[in-house]
Structures are given as structure tokens and as C-alpha cells.
Amino acid sequence: MSFEPKIVAFFCNWCTYTAADLAGVSRLKYAPNVRVIRVMCSGRVDPQFVMDAFAKGADGVLLGGCHPGDCHYAEGNYKTLRRMRMLNRMLKDMGIEDGRFRLEWISGAEGEKVKVTVNDMVAKVRALGPLDMPGKFKEWDKEIEELEAHVNSDAPTEVAHAR
């Protein structure tokens, strides 16, 4: 079976979540890989949520908010933008590829854009393959354990000090 990516989405209540509702009402069809978590404003999305989603096994994270200038809460989405730019840099440093995290402005009228965005993102993440952070964590843990065991057997006192 081909790889089906798991994508966690955070949609703001007023624009993108409504747009996803509209996509539903309009019976637009899109890939079933996205799981939407509703927040009132994209500005509520703490970068930790994104990191946590990756850490718990998401292959991609999509964040949807109102268009700049259209935020229901005046300017929450500008704050989102600022934060997510920073987050992008961190993700890159962690070796999480471009395209796994995506920020999109989708207004309440843009059901079609939900469809296009989701389909496009699923296709791109599918091409990137599984991220599997939980698996990587396990590997790293194992490596560290091994290292620890190795170090402990070699020079226990010194390393204990270093730690």
C-alpha cells in the first residue's frame, strides 16, 4: 500500500473552518488525510502545537487563517504570520522539510481553496514520504542509551561529571 500522509490542520473558526464547512456544503471532494482542529483564531496556535503534532506522528501540519487584513479579531493573523516565520526556521534546523508545514489564508468564501490546498499539500507530503518523528525519537533514545552504556563502561566517572 502506498504511503498515506497524516496531516493535522488548525483552522480558525471564522474563515478557514467556515470555508471547510462551505466545501462540505458544496460537496467538493478532497483527500481524506487531513484532521482539522478548530481554534477561534489562527493567533491561538502556539508553535508548540505544531511541534507537538510532528512529535506525535503528523507528516504535515496545515494552519489556516483569515486573509491579512480580514482577521475577525483585527490582527491575530499578523501575529500568526510572525510566529510561524520563526517556527519555519526552527523546523528547517530540525531537518523537517519545506512543505510539511504550511500556512494558508483561506476566507470563509473560499471552499474551493480548501480543496485545492488540501489536495496539493497531501500530494506534496506524500512525495516527501513519512516523517515519523516518534520513530526517530525512539532511534535517538536508543542511540543515546547505547552511547550512555558505552560511555559508562569506558569512563564512568568523567562522563557522569560531564552530564
Add this chain to the structure above:
Amino acid sequence: MKYLYFPGCSLKGTGKAYEESLLAVFRALGVELKEIDDWNCCGATAYMSVDEAKSYALAGRNLAIAEREELDVIAPCSACYLGLNKAQKSLQDHPEIRARVTKALAAAGLEYHGKVKVRHPLDVLINDVGLDAIAKRIKSPLKGHKFAPYYGCQIVRPFASFDDQYDPKTMDKLLAAAGAENVTFPLKTRCCGGSLTGTVPEVGLRLAYIILKEAKKRGAEAVVTVCPLCQFNLDGYQDQIARKFEAVDMPVVYFTQVLGLAMGLSADELGLKRSIISADVVLAGR
């Protein structure tokens, strides 16, 4: 200023006067035109009816050769202008066409990356050379001459990139700069009949007749065109039009010929003797 020049088959045949006048005018303006090395037929309209991909590939070979020079291409023939631009757009918009054409070009060791800009001489004259620079070169303005500016179809449709699709004005501006008067001509962009004038004359002739008749009615002494096929249809078939409808006796010249005259170039240099319906009226006063 330097451009690549894609003459196309017509400018080497029935449209010789267009090539002669175009080269003369550009030379006089100090703009260098370099003919694309070993260019082939653009693919044009007729070939599209035979094979879509081949038509694009023909254009593709020309574009690939042109791309090496990193210069904009000037295509004076409307069919070539559209053919090359359409290929450009299709290669850009349709990945499957691009894939097929790329593969075919590769078979001949060619490659194309989509970087060439194909432009019409009107576009270059107005937007690159500029009306001011042209006005400075006008030595003997065509005072008192009245023309019907006729653009035909394929330079404004379907891609109206440098002029208005319904009411193009670039040639009007050039003719005005040359000192001539433009008549209001509502048939500016109507089809001349294209290849139908030759293949189904009973149909094509009427289209040419309508354009000539209206130009006459509006008081034009000549129709000024930008396309070798338009010129051929409107100029070459007037005896048959006379037999089928009525004699119109309307000279049909290229805008480059008119511009050249105003710039002081000779009628011979500009190929004005090549008109079937004598264009002597345009020469009056010089």
C-alpha cells in the same frame, strides 16, 4: 538596441515588401535585427489542423535556437507572432505538451527552457524605441494623407499583450507620428479571410471586400496593415473582388512602408512598387 528577427515564410515570398520596409525602417532607427539562424516555418494556422504537437514542435525548434542568443524575438507576420506566442503559452501551461515537445527537441539535440519573448514590431516601436525617438526621425511628414489602420486578428487575439483587443491604437499612433490622418475604422480587427480567400474564394473574398469598401467609405486613401496575409488578401484579390462585388481600387500598404516614407526613405527601398494595386497615391507630394 538589438533583436532577433523571425521573418517567417511569407516575408520571404509574397510579403517581400514587408521585409524590405521593416528592415529599412529599423536600420534607419538604429535598431539592429539579426535573423534567427536556420529558422523554419512557425507552425502557423494550417499546421495546427494536421498535428497539434508537431505544430508546437516547429515553433519549439525556432524558440530553442532563439533562446541561445538571449534576445527578444521580433515576429512581424501575425500568424508567426501568434503561432510562436501560442506555443510559448501552451508549453508553459500544459505539462503534457511540454513533455512531448521537449522529448522531440531532445531527439535533435535541442532544448528549450521557455525564456524567449516573442514580440511584434509595433510593440517594439512604441514601447522600446518610443514615439519621441521616432518623431525625431520624421523628415517629410505625410500631411494630408488619410489612412485606414487595419490590424487584423492575430496580433490582438487571443493574447492582447501590447494593445487593446477591441480598439488597438499602436499603429494609429505611429501613423499620426508620421504626420498622416487616421480615419475612424470600426473594422480594425476584423478577419481578412485568412487562408480561405485562396481556398474558398467565394467566402473569403466577401470578407476582404467588406474591409476595403468600408475603408473607402471612411475616406481612406489606403489601408495600412501589419500582416503579410492581410496585405495579400486585400491587395492581391481586388480584380476578383471587382468581378464579384464592385471595384474598390484601394491600395494596401504596410505600416512600415508608410513610416519609412515619412522618415525620408525611398519608395524602392520600401518595396512600394510591389503592391498590385498601385500605391502611388501614398507617394503624392514627395
Add this chain to the structure above:
Amino acid sequence: MAITQMMKYEADRDADFARWATSQTGGENLRHCIQCGVCSATCPLSLYMDYTPRRLINLAREGFKNEVLSSLTIWLCASCYACRVECPKKIQVTDIMYALKRRAIQEGVYPKRFPIPVLAKEFGRMIFMWGRVNETLLVIDLFLRTNWFKFLSMTGLGLNLMRTGRMSFLPDSIRRKDELRKILNALEADKTEVAK
């Protein structure tokens, strides 16, 4: 006056043809046509057509293949693109006409007395041979193959062209003919591959 039956049965429709038409480049919007007729109204040649472009679009999307492919309409299109820029549904009518011409040539159902398909074919042959088109030779060739009688009516034009030095009987050829043929042959091979 011959009496013909005008009614059509559902069996007269060719659903595959309709699907083919809507899958052609430019035909994507065919199904959106609202039959406003602006294509026909703006067309400088619709006055001679047996089916106006609007009717042809409807016939094509409904799958009336015979009517479409045997119509004069597709051969009377001069590719002036007026319909395409006017269409309120952005249907690329001109490109659909091209696709229909190709299909008609392929299926050999075009009107034989009509020289346009012959012109198109000759055009293709000439390009394969020389890489460029010599209009004089093309026209002579055309009339000899279709209606050499009509050729006589054109002699006046021919003489005029000769007089003004606009006629040439020598084919103009490109230098690297093999390069061009490789391209065209590659596409030919590609096509057979696709067909397989």
C-alpha cells in the same frame, strides 16, 4: 425539395466522441456553454456555415459525431479568435475547431471537394520536405490536387505576383533539414507509442 427526417434517437449519439471533445486542449469548458451564440455573432464566417459555431458546440458535447465532423463549419473557421475572446464562459472555440479539423482529417470524413484539408496536409508535407513553406508552390500544388479548373481563374493573380516580384518557384529550404525531421519523427514515434 428532398424530405429528410430530422429527429434523432439516443442511439445516434456517440458518448465517446463527446468525451473526446471535452478532453481536448481548449475543450475543458465545453460543458459550460450557455448557448448564447456570441461566438456565431462575432464570427466573420458564420454566415456561410451549415451549423453556427454555437450549434456545433452543442452537437459536439452531445456527441453527434457525424454532424460535427461532416459540417462545413470547421473548415470555414479562419482562426481569427474572435469567438474565443468574446465567449462569456471562456470556451476556446478556435482550439476546438482545430481539434475537430484534426479528427476529421484522421477519420477521412472531410468534404472532399473542399481544399482546406488538402491544404493542411500539403502544408505538412512541404514543411517535412523543406522546413519552410513556399506559398507559390503550395497554391499550385493545391489546385492541381483539387480543382485545377479554378487554377485558371487565379492566373491573373499569378501574373500580378510575378510582375511585382512576389512569386518564387524555388522551394526555400532550411539547412539542417535532418534536425527538423528528427523532431517530427520523434513525435510520430511518440504518437504510435501512445496509441499502443
Add this chain to the structure above:
Amino acid sequence: MADNNANKQQPNGLPRIGFYICHCGSNIAGTIDVADVAKYAAGLPGVVVSRDYKYMCSDPGQEMIAQDIREHKLERLVVAACSPNLHEETFRKAAAKGGLNSFFFQMVNIREHASWVHEDKKAATAKAKDLARAAVYRVRFHKALEKQQVPVDPNVLVVGGGIAGIHAALTLANAGKKVTLVERESTIGGHMAAFDKTFPTLDCAACILTPKMSAVKSHPNITLWTYSEVSKVEGYVGNYKVTVKRKPRYVIEDLCVGCMECIDACVFKEPKFADKFNQGLGKRKPVYIDFPQATPKVVMIDPETCIQFKTGKCKKSCAEACDRKAIDFDQKEEVKELQVGAIILATGFKTFDAKKEPHYGYGKYPGVFTALEIERLVNASGPTSGEVVLRDGKHPKAVGIIHCVGSRDEKTNKWCSRVCCMYSLKLAHLIKEHSGAEVYNFYIDIRAAGKAYEEFYDKLLSEGVHFIRGRVAEVTDWAMTPEEEGKLVLRVEDTLAGFVRRVPVDMVVLATGLEPQADAQEVRRRFNIGCGNEGFFQERHPKLAPVNTFTDGIFIAGACQSPKDIPDTVAQAGAAAAEALVLIDAGHVELEPNTSHVVEEECCGCKSCVPLCPYTAITFDEAKKKAVINEVICKGCGVCAAACPSGSIRQNLFEDEEIFSEIEGVLGK
């Protein structure tokens, strides 16, 4: 209904959760295996009841939930059904009915977000399970909350004085509410005031509109501010603070009685300037009144054309002529503030600019008119006193009306403007009646869906008006035949006949479509509402909440929401007024308790949250060195909660552990 409800014991003190999944007929069950999801949910930690049911939102569905809460001592509730935007409130009430705090509930959207958008049944079912699991994980952390009640200011603001705004204002005023009606132009009446007759009854627009206009002016409950614009809106449902700019008209409204002596006295002896109300077909002086029934009946001075404003050297004969001294050349813009509980936007439409279809020759051939121009031409009080004449004064013998100009066209506006067919029929009738000309309608489809509309079409057919089905390609002046000489020729395919026709006429009428106002985007931002892709204001629900917006307390009516005719506009204005009354008469609103608060002992006093709040709800207590959130001002976006480095800010309903558990849930096994 599967039985997944063996009496289960609750391990390790998890709250007892009830899970319900709705079939929604076949809307959900057609794609998602609901029984399978219910069975799956039954095995999730904490779930003691799991059921699927045909229609959860029905009375028996809700009753079942309430009963289960009591019987199974449920402490949390999860319902997987449609969008929370539709039925969250329904199930919150069901929870309350069973004796559970409403906010111990979480809704799962498996219709709009799953069954309607996916075709693969297996994948859709898997998705439903993931979402269900996330809700079950999340709901454990929910807290008991109470909705906050705030009083509603009983006053209403109506923006736009066309027929929609007039009707809404009068309805509210008649119900005893104080209304302020703000209109941008110098008079109310809007487009309708410019119309001659109205379809399909052909009753005169002025006769039915002007009584309503004067009723607005004289109503004790209505404050009318014309030549004014709303510049700022602050606050929230029930408590809006609105700033209105009153532009100077250089005439003191309270003093002017509309005698128009000043107009007679103006140094311009003849009217010289294009008269906007008459679509430029008539002329006016620099001091003018739009039309005799303008409301308020107060003159205006146009500083662009008035000599006093341009040179400062006029003898000011207008001011001299006014014995009430109403003319004030030094009048300045005034800024007013209002407190209102609800706002109705009735800002109307604009017509398509016919110059954007250059092939129809508007602005090029003098014989081409827009429909609005013809409305003025056929109007007895218009510039020609109702005579249908061309710009050169000649009478047209043949008139062509082109439908769908700027409608049903991907190049301009995609939508059908809904009114053009009918107003074209009306104009065809009036032109024929006033001039006896041959009238041709060029249409794509005749849309006569309305009470007595088809009958009106039938009447026109019987009057001998020509109907040619086809979109006109071009209006041109090149002639092919002698009878076309000197005429405007329309090229069109008569699609019913199947051939192209050329129809020569003297006058062309362009039935221009309806568009959003040019500043619709600015206005909607000012009022914090949305616009659809076309640019019309977005209603909360296309069917069930057509006059509500996504911002509570702000309603929309008339053509600002989408093109509509007068009957529909008036109906919608009435509906908007009723919605506003519902809000006001309740006396208070309940606000979602999703506000944020600071857990004082965890706050480190870094102040990073303070500047983030767009509503300045966060202040800093310098004595305690802690941030404080005013929950009355807080609107619940959660921006501060996301930014707080110590995690001391919590947003109700969206607390960190709620979201983290939801993430774990959607990704868990």
C-alpha cells in the same frame, strides 16, 4: 442502533463519557460506517455509552442524550454529527437538559469535514474515528463554564438609505426603537428614487417610495443623517460604539426649508453642470437639490463648481437670497459618536460600468445608453419630462435592449444580476409606450421567476416587442445595406432561428448588471463582516441565516448581500429589522465563555501579552507585577494564550491541555 453499552466500570477515575454519532439520514451514514465508529468509540477510555442514531438533532435524539446523562451518570458528552456552526448550541442544550454543564460537551464535525467531502468510505470512516477519538481525549479536560450575560443597547444604526434601509429603519422605529439612519448621499431614496415605474405592476416608483421617505424624515424615533458616512465601529454585539462623519453640504440643515430661492438666485443663470441624479443627462447649478422630493429637502453646494469655493470672489447671491441664513460657506465636517446595540447594513449596489464592454460602444456612440439613463429618460420628472429622445434630440424609431451586460460573463461578472430581465421588459414596455418605436430585446435566457413576473413577460410578448435569443457581439456603425446607413447595427445570432442577424436601431440600451459597491471591501472591514468571492456581503448561512453575518449584532439587507429586486429587498429589510428586534428585546446577550484569564500565581510579569491584545483587554497590575485580563472586553481570540511564555494565560474551551489532547487524539492509535 448498535448496542455498545454493556455496563462498564470506569477505571482510574476518568470522567464518564457518552458518545453519539448521527446518521443524518444518509448524509453521514451513506459514506461513513457509523455503527463501526460507535463500536470503536465504545472501546475508548472513559466512554461508557456509545450510540449511533438516525437524526441526533431531532427531539428523540436530544431526549436520548438527556436520558443517558441521567441514567448513566454521564459526566462528558461527545456528539459526532454536522458542523458545530450548525448544531453546537442544540447539543449544549441537550446536555443542560440532562443536568450536565453545557460546556462538558464537544462536537465532532464528520459531515461537512468528512462524509460530504470524501468518496472513499473506508478512509472517511477512519477519519471519523480519529476525530471521535480526539474529541473523547479532549472532553476529559473540559471545565464547567457559564455564559456571560451583557445588556444590549436598545438603539439601532441603519447604514444606507435606499429602500432596504428605509424599510428596516421604519420597521424598527414603528416597533418603538430609536434608529439612526446614515446615508452617504445628500438624500435618501437610493436607486429606487431614480426609477420611473416598477415591474411587474408598473406602479410608479416615486408614488410608493416618497411616502416612506417622508415617514422617515418625520418619524420621532428616527434620526436621519444624510451626506454622512460611518468611519469607525468598535465594541461587540449589543454594545457598539460608532463614529459617523457628517460631510459639509455648506447649508445648515436645520435652517433650510427647501424653498430653492437660492438656486434661482445663483450667479449661474442657467444650469451648467452634469446632474448626477439624472445620470448626467440633465444639468444643474453649483447650488442644487437632487430632485423635488429629496429627503431631507435641503439644498447643497458643490464646492467643485461653486465660484465662491473656486475663486473666493462670488457675490454670493444665493446666501443673500436665503432669508433664513441657511447657507454657510465655512461649514466643516462634523464627527459624531453613537452607542447602538445592533447595526443593519443596507448599503446597496452599483451598476456595472458599461465602458468595460467596449464593443457595445457606450461612450463612443451617442445612441448607446445604460438602463439607468433610460429610467431617467422615461421618467416624467426626468431631464426630458418623459420623452424618449436621443442625445441629439431626435426620436428613435428602433431600440435594441441588450441583456446581461456585465452579467453571466466570466470576463466581467459571473453571476446573474436577477433584475435585468425584468427591468428590461419594463423599459421595453415604457419605451414602446412613450415613443412607439420598434423594440428588440436581445437576451440569453428570460428569467422571470417571481410573483406575476412570467405574466408580465407574457404581456410584453403580446405587445409585439421583439425577443431575439442571443448575446449581441457588437454594436457598430458600419453599414452593409442601405437601410443600415446612419444606424447602429447589432450583430447577434438568433439562436432560436439558428442564423446570424444584423439589426439596425437608433438607440441601444445596455441592461447593466448589479455589482457590489466600489468600497464594499472597506465597509465590510470596518464592520468586521465577510464578503463572498463576488464581493457581496456574506450572510451567515445561505438559507437559514440570510440576514445575519458572522459578527453577532450586525445584519445585512438588500442588494449589498446579492442582487435582488424591490420585493425581495423589502422582505429582507423586514427580516433584518426583526432579527435586530429579537436581539434588542431579549435585553441581554450571552457571550461565548471562550475568554482568556491569567492564572496569577504562574504569571511571571513579563508583559509580553499586554501589547498583543487588539482590544486592550490586558493591563498590567504594577503593584502585583502581574497581567490582568478584563473578560468583559476580551473577545476570545486566544492570541495572548499562545504567546504567554509561562503558560499562565488560559483560554476557556481552548486550554493547552485540551488542544494537546486533541492533537494526541487525531494522531493516536
